[in-house]
Amino acid sequence: xxxxxxTDYVCESFSVNGHSPRPTIVSMGVVSFxxxxxxxxxxxxxxxxxxxxxxxxxxxxxxxxxxxxxxRSNYTATVxxxxxxxxxxxxxxxxxxxxxxxLTYTRxxxxxxxxxxxxxxxxxxxxxxxxxxxxxxxxxxxxFQPFGRAxxxxxxxxxxxxxxxxxxxxxxxxxxxxxxxxxxxxxxxGHHYLVE
Numbered sequence: 711x712x713x714x715x716x717t718d719y720v721c722e723s724f725s726v727n728g729h730s731p732r733p734t735i736v737s738m739g740v741v742s743f744x745x746x747x748x749x750x751x752x753x754x755x756x757x758x759x760x761x762x763x764x765x766x767x768x769x770x771x772x773x774x775x776x777x778x779x780x781x782r783s784n785y786t787a788t789v790x791x792x793x794x795x796x797x798x799x800x801x802x803x804x805x806x807x808x809x810x811x812x813l814t815y816t817r818x819x820x821x822x823x824x825x826x827x828x829x830x831x832x833x834x835x836x837x838x839x840x841x842x843x844x845x846x847x848x849x850x851x852x853x854f855q856p857f858g859r860a861x862x863x864x865x866x867x868x869x870x871x872x873x874x875x876x877x878x879x880x881x882x883x884x885x886x887x888x889x890x891x892x893x894x895x896x897x898x899x900g901h902h903y904l905v906e
Contacts, residue, residue, distance in 0.1 A: 714757070714875050715740050716864070718817060720785050720803060726765040734763040735783045737805050737813065739872065740837075753836030756848065758871060760805060760813040773904060774843030778813040778871070782806040797823040799858070799893070807870070814867040821860035821893035828854040828896075838905070845905040850898045858893035861886060 717738045724734035739757040744750065760778040761767050770777040785803040792798065799821045807814040829852075837848035863886035864879060866872050879885030 713742060714872070714877055715742070715754075716817070716872075717754075718803060720787070720801065724763060724766070726763065726769055729765055732763065734761060734766065735780070735785060735803065735805070736761045736763075736766070737780075739875065746838075751836065753838065756837055756839040756846075757875065758813065759839075760807070770902065773846050773902060774841030775839050775846055775902070776841060778807060780805055780807055780813055782808075796825075799823055807867075810869050811874070812871065814870045815872055816865045818863040818865075819860045819893065821858040823858035823893065823895070824856040825859055826857035826892075828856045830854075843904060846902055847905050848900065848902050850900045852896060852898045854894065854896040858895075859890040860893035862891045863887070 717740055719734070719736040721734045721736070723731040725731040737760040740754040741757060743753055743755055746753065756775075758776045758778060759770055760780045760783075761770075762779075762781045762783045764779065764781070767777055767779045783804060783806045785801060788800045790798045790800075799819070801819040801821070803817045805813055805815050805817070831851070831853045833849065833851050835847070835849045839846045839848070865885055866877060866879060880888060
């Protein structure tokens with residue numbers, strides 16, 4: 711029994727191994743865990759990664775990570791400022807896979823930004839993936855802006871990879887999460903490597 715979640719990024723500028731940066735979309739299916747090798751530890755097990763960045767796709771596949779190339783994916787983002795100065799952001803991301811049994815779903819977000827204080831910058835670890843070449847660790851150094859709260863809705867195409875993990879959406883209208891979720895702006899530096 712587990713809970714599958716999504717960690718999705720829409721990046722204005724994303725560089726792999728120092729190459730020229732480009733806009734990039736990343737989707738990760740994750741499952742949380744509370745112990746590793748019998749030792750209490752909280753973290754995330756990465757089920758898959760999808761991206762429209764060809765260089766990221768190639769580098770992750772070289773590490774043996776289950777990665778899907780989704781170059782036809784796209785997003786729209788609209789930011790509106792209320793009279794009190796609070797920003798509201800509407801984002802729609804269409805993850806478009808290649809053919810049936812691919813990574814195809816839509817995420818819609820309506821977020822009020824900057825309502826929670828930003829945590830301190832710092833490292834994050836505890837993300838792992840068991841790939842074709844062994845276990846891969848994902849580590850990050852995060853630079854956060856103040857958090858927002860968002861209404862998040864997901865729509866899965868029939869046969870999409872998330873549905874193969876038993877995800878069918880939520881009973882609420884528009885297949886939305888029943889509670890508000892975190893909306894995070896910022897930047898991060900990642901290091902992915904095979905665990906020895």
